[in-house]
Amino acid sequence: MRIKELAERTGVSARLLRYYEQQGLIEPRREENGYRSYEEPQVERVQQIRSLLDAGLTTEIIRAVLPCLAEAANSCYPAPDFVDRVRQERARMAERLDGLQKNLQAIDDYLDAVVGER
Structure with missing residues:
Protein backbone atom coordinates (compact mmCIF):
# COMPACT_ATOMS: atom_id res chain seq x y z
CA MET A 1 0.00 0.00 0.00
CA ARG A 2 1.12 3.57 -0.54
CA ILE A 3 1.71 6.14 2.17
CA LYS A 4 -1.70 7.75 1.65
CA GLU A 5 -3.51 4.47 2.32
CA LEU A 6 -1.38 3.75 5.39
CA ALA A 7 -2.15 7.24 6.66
CA GLU A 8 -5.88 6.70 6.14
CA ARG A 9 -5.88 3.27 7.78
CA THR A 10 -3.92 4.37 10.84
CA GLY A 11 -5.18 7.91 11.28
CA VAL A 12 -1.59 9.16 11.15
CA SER A 13 -0.66 11.85 8.67
CA ALA A 14 1.69 11.08 5.81
CA ARG A 15 4.02 13.71 7.25
CA LEU A 16 4.24 11.78 10.54
CA LEU A 17 4.77 8.53 8.69
CA ARG A 18 7.75 10.09 6.90
CA TYR A 19 9.01 11.27 10.29
CA TYR A 20 8.67 7.74 11.70
CA GLU A 21 10.72 6.54 8.73
CA GLN A 22 13.41 9.16 9.43
CA GLN A 23 13.50 8.03 13.06
CA GLY A 24 13.96 4.40 12.02
CA LEU A 25 10.58 3.31 13.40
CA ILE A 26 9.15 2.04 10.12
CA GLU A 27 10.87 0.96 6.96
CA PRO A 28 8.91 1.13 3.73
CA ARG A 29 9.96 -0.66 0.61
CA ARG A 30 10.85 1.67 -2.24
CA GLU A 31 9.38 1.02 -5.66
CA GLU A 32 11.34 1.67 -8.85
CA ASN A 33 9.74 5.10 -9.15
CA GLY A 34 10.85 5.97 -5.59
CA TYR A 35 7.39 5.74 -4.07
CA ARG A 36 7.09 4.26 -0.60
CA SER A 37 5.29 0.95 -0.34
CA TYR A 38 4.10 -0.52 2.95
CA GLU A 39 3.17 -4.09 3.83
CA GLU A 40 0.10 -5.00 5.90
CA PRO A 41 2.03 -5.51 9.19
CA GLN A 42 3.05 -1.83 9.08
CA VAL A 43 -0.53 -0.85 9.97
CA GLU A 44 -0.24 -2.56 13.35
CA ARG A 45 3.30 -1.26 13.82
CA VAL A 46 2.22 2.35 13.26
CA GLN A 47 -0.64 1.87 15.72
CA GLN A 48 1.82 0.45 18.24
CA ILE A 49 4.15 3.42 17.71
CA ARG A 50 1.26 5.84 18.27
CA SER A 51 0.29 4.03 21.45
CA LEU A 52 3.84 4.15 22.80
CA LEU A 53 4.17 7.83 21.90
CA ASP A 54 0.83 8.56 23.56
CA ALA A 55 2.14 6.78 26.66
CA GLY A 56 5.00 9.25 26.74
CA LEU A 57 7.90 7.22 25.37
CA THR A 58 10.42 8.99 23.17
CA THR A 59 11.12 7.88 19.61
CA GLU A 60 14.64 6.95 20.75
CA ILE A 61 13.29 4.46 23.28
CA ILE A 62 10.61 3.22 20.91
CA ARG A 63 13.22 2.59 18.21
CA ALA A 64 15.20 0.44 20.63
CA VAL A 65 12.24 -1.36 22.18
CA LEU A 66 10.04 -1.95 19.12
CA PRO A 67 12.01 -4.88 17.68
CA CYS A 68 12.01 -6.52 21.10
CA LEU A 69 8.31 -6.20 21.87
CA ALA A 70 7.37 -9.09 19.63
CA GLU A 71 10.12 -11.18 21.20
CA ALA A 72 9.89 -9.92 24.80
CA ALA A 73 10.10 -13.46 26.14
CA ASN A 74 13.54 -13.78 24.52
CA SER A 75 14.86 -10.81 26.55
CA CYS A 76 16.62 -9.15 23.65
Whole structure:
Protein backbone atom coordinates (compact mmCIF):
# COMPACT_ATOMS: atom_id res chain seq x y z
CA MET A 1 0.00 0.00 0.00
CA ARG A 2 1.12 3.57 -0.54
CA ILE A 3 1.71 6.14 2.17
CA LYS A 4 -1.70 7.75 1.65
CA GLU A 5 -3.51 4.47 2.32
CA LEU A 6 -1.38 3.75 5.39
CA ALA A 7 -2.15 7.24 6.66
CA GLU A 8 -5.88 6.70 6.14
CA ARG A 9 -5.88 3.27 7.78
CA THR A 10 -3.92 4.37 10.84
CA GLY A 11 -5.18 7.91 11.28
CA VAL A 12 -1.59 9.16 11.15
CA SER A 13 -0.66 11.85 8.67
CA ALA A 14 1.69 11.08 5.81
CA ARG A 15 4.02 13.71 7.25
CA LEU A 16 4.24 11.78 10.54
CA LEU A 17 4.77 8.53 8.69
CA ARG A 18 7.75 10.09 6.90
CA TYR A 19 9.01 11.27 10.29
CA TYR A 20 8.67 7.74 11.70
CA GLU A 21 10.72 6.54 8.73
CA GLN A 22 13.41 9.16 9.43
CA GLN A 23 13.50 8.03 13.06
CA GLY A 24 13.96 4.40 12.02
CA LEU A 25 10.58 3.31 13.40
CA ILE A 26 9.15 2.04 10.12
CA GLU A 27 10.87 0.96 6.96
CA PRO A 28 8.91 1.13 3.73
CA ARG A 29 9.96 -0.66 0.61
CA ARG A 30 10.85 1.67 -2.24
CA GLU A 31 9.38 1.02 -5.66
CA GLU A 32 11.34 1.67 -8.85
CA ASN A 33 9.74 5.10 -9.15
CA GLY A 34 10.85 5.97 -5.59
CA TYR A 35 7.39 5.74 -4.07
CA ARG A 36 7.09 4.26 -0.60
CA SER A 37 5.29 0.95 -0.34
CA TYR A 38 4.10 -0.52 2.95
CA GLU A 39 3.17 -4.09 3.83
CA GLU A 40 0.10 -5.00 5.90
CA PRO A 41 2.03 -5.51 9.19
CA GLN A 42 3.05 -1.83 9.08
CA VAL A 43 -0.53 -0.85 9.97
CA GLU A 44 -0.24 -2.56 13.35
CA ARG A 45 3.30 -1.26 13.82
CA VAL A 46 2.22 2.35 13.26
CA GLN A 47 -0.64 1.87 15.72
CA GLN A 48 1.82 0.45 18.24
CA ILE A 49 4.15 3.42 17.71
CA ARG A 50 1.26 5.84 18.27
CA SER A 51 0.29 4.03 21.45
CA LEU A 52 3.84 4.15 22.80
CA LEU A 53 4.17 7.83 21.90
CA ASP A 54 0.83 8.56 23.56
CA ALA A 55 2.14 6.78 26.66
CA GLY A 56 5.00 9.25 26.74
CA LEU A 57 7.90 7.22 25.37
CA THR A 58 10.42 8.99 23.17
CA THR A 59 11.12 7.88 19.61
CA GLU A 60 14.64 6.95 20.75
CA ILE A 61 13.29 4.46 23.28
CA ILE A 62 10.61 3.22 20.91
CA ARG A 63 13.22 2.59 18.21
CA ALA A 64 15.20 0.44 20.63
CA VAL A 65 12.24 -1.36 22.18
CA LEU A 66 10.04 -1.95 19.12
CA PRO A 67 12.01 -4.88 17.68
CA CYS A 68 12.01 -6.52 21.10
CA LEU A 69 8.31 -6.20 21.87
CA ALA A 70 7.37 -9.09 19.63
CA GLU A 71 10.12 -11.18 21.20
CA ALA A 72 9.89 -9.92 24.80
CA ALA A 73 10.10 -13.46 26.14
CA ASN A 74 13.54 -13.78 24.52
CA SER A 75 14.86 -10.81 26.55
CA CYS A 76 16.62 -9.15 23.65
CA TYR A 77 17.22 -5.93 25.59
CA PRO A 78 20.98 -5.55 25.30
CA ALA A 79 22.38 -3.26 27.97
CA PRO A 80 21.61 -3.01 31.68
CA ASP A 81 21.45 0.79 31.39
CA PHE A 82 18.80 0.46 28.73
CA VAL A 83 16.80 -2.00 30.84
CA ASP A 84 16.93 0.48 33.73
CA ARG A 85 15.73 3.25 31.43
CA VAL A 86 12.83 1.13 30.21
CA ARG A 87 11.95 0.30 33.83
CA GLN A 88 11.91 4.00 34.66
CA GLU A 89 9.67 4.73 31.68
CA ARG A 90 7.38 1.88 32.72
CA ALA A 91 7.16 3.26 36.27
CA ARG A 92 6.35 6.71 34.88
CA MET A 93 3.65 5.21 32.64
CA ALA A 94 2.19 3.29 35.60
CA GLU A 95 2.05 6.54 37.58
CA ARG A 96 0.23 8.28 34.74
CA LEU A 97 -2.14 5.34 34.43
CA ASP A 98 -2.91 5.48 38.14
CA GLY A 99 -3.69 9.19 37.81
CA LEU A 100 -5.92 8.56 34.80
CA GLN A 101 -7.78 5.81 36.65
CA LYS A 102 -8.40 8.13 39.60
CA ASN A 103 -9.68 10.84 37.24
CA LEU A 104 -11.91 8.33 35.49
CA GLN A 105 -13.35 7.23 38.82
CA ALA A 106 -13.98 10.86 39.80
CA ILE A 107 -15.83 11.45 36.52
CA ASP A 108 -17.85 8.26 37.02
CA ASP A 109 -18.74 9.36 40.56
CA TYR A 110 -19.84 12.75 39.24
CA LEU A 111 -21.98 11.19 36.50
CA ASP A 112 -23.54 8.81 39.01
CA ALA A 113 -24.37 11.69 41.32
CA VAL A 114 -25.76 13.96 38.60
CA VAL A 115 -27.64 11.62 36.32
CA GLY A 116 -27.55 8.29 38.11
CA GLU A 117 -25.76 6.54 35.26
CA ARG A 118 -22.58 6.60 33.24
